[in-house]
Amino acid sequence: MRLFKKDPLQVIVFQSYGTASHLYVRGRALEDESIDLEGKHPIKLLINAYKRFETDEVINATLLLKLPNGQIFETVTDDEGYFLLDVKVDGLDALANEEGWLSFEVAFKDFTNKRIIQLENRFPGEMLIPCIDQGSATKAVSFGVASDIDDTILHTGLVSTLKWRVIYNTFLKRASKRSPLEGAAEFYHLLHRGKTGEEANPIFYVSHSPWNMYRYLEFFLKKNNFPKGPILLREFGKFLNRKKTQEKPQKQHEILNILKTYPELKLILIGDSGEHDADIYLEIAELHPDRILAIYLRSVKHKKKMLRVKGLYENYKTTPVLLVDSSKQAMEHARENGFVSETLI
Structure with a gap:
């Protein structure tokens, strides 16, 4: 029996922006400290604040990003747990909704150290593709x-x-x-x-x-x-x-x-x-x-x-x-x- 139980793993995908041919996604892989954003007690709030800044990063982890059309891309977290996927991909605007948001999923690849992974290892993310081209099916953009x-x-x-x-x-x-x-x-x-x-x-x-x-x-x-x-x-x-x-x-x-x-x-x-x-x-x-x-x-x-x-x-x-x-x-x-x-x- 382990004296200290390790926290589950998670991926926080930051809302980003790209273009119809440029997939640009940032995020961070961390241990889930169970931060309660609705916490009320002052001591609880201080603990939550501490947890936000005293993070346990998941370093050198290979992540998979899956687009709605089935395309999959790999990226690796750095020594602070951050990752950046910056690749050229055609036709991304066709996968976005009318507001220009492209939805996708990120997951840990082949994580074999028997750690619990939150959300069944399916972490949602979104990237915005503004419709600068008026001929697109998405809503128009003026500025x-x-x-x-x-x-x-x-x-x-x-x-x-x-x-x-x-x-x-x-x-x-x-x-x-x-x-x-x-x-x-x-x-x-x-x-x-x-x-x-x-x-x-x-x-x-x-x-x-x-x-x-x-x-x-x-x-x-x-x-x-x-x-x-x-x-x-x-x-x-x-x-x-x-x-x-x-x-x-x-x-x-x-x-x-x-x-x-x-x-x-x-x-x-x-x-x-x-x-x-x-x-x-x-x-x-x-x-x-x-x-x-x-x-x-x-x-x-x-x-x-x-x-x-x-x-x-x-x-x-x-x-x-x-x-x-x-x-x-x-x-x-x-x-x-x-x-x-x-x-x-």
Whole structure:
């Protein structure tokens, strides 16, 4: 009889994005720590937070990805349990639904160490293929949205003194009790449906948070009825070393990669005025002035930061920039500029 029972194995497949000929899937193989996203007791919440960051990775494991048409691809997890499948495959759009989502399954291959595997070793995943080509059978796309999460759609408290509110919200507040900013979900649905009300404009959720927070954020977005979209985070090591490197922020890399992946797609950028969104978005807009339709920045309760952001955009006229106190202001601007349907507001 073993003194300590090993946890079952699982694969967390991150919602990703690709094209009709490019299969791009990321995820992570971990031991299942049974994190309860609905846990209520403070001690339980702290334990769950600890489990999110103290992960037991399944390294060097061969995984199989199976498409609906029976095609199978192999990938191997790295020394942190992450995997990336990046291959050219024709005809992927024919396998997607009308919103552009391609569903598939991931499984462990030949795992022979007698470990229990969750979900009968069939882990669901999805990849978004936006319908840029109007001739496709899927819903049309007019533009995309790249949105921050923290203090843009989710009350976080990044501008609070000593970041105490961030710590409280992250470690002592369950996902089901986190508050979305008023009207945010409605605004994003309007953008998703576009001017005709029948579009499937992709929403990309881009955050500086580590991948350890993926399921927490996925749960929050789903529970608060935000449109489904790829959630793009970063590895925990890069999160810890973010101030030691001179590289561009991960959020900036992700948005530039979206623009590169879809050369015909224009974007609306949404963020807040509290941290670095204003600087990142300005640089992206200057690099791609013909690709950025608008920049919406939520105001924060921090006078010095607001003055800095206003000064940053004071003489910038290339792309419409709006500092907003509410989702209603952003909705009205989007309506006036023909981004959303007038009849749905």
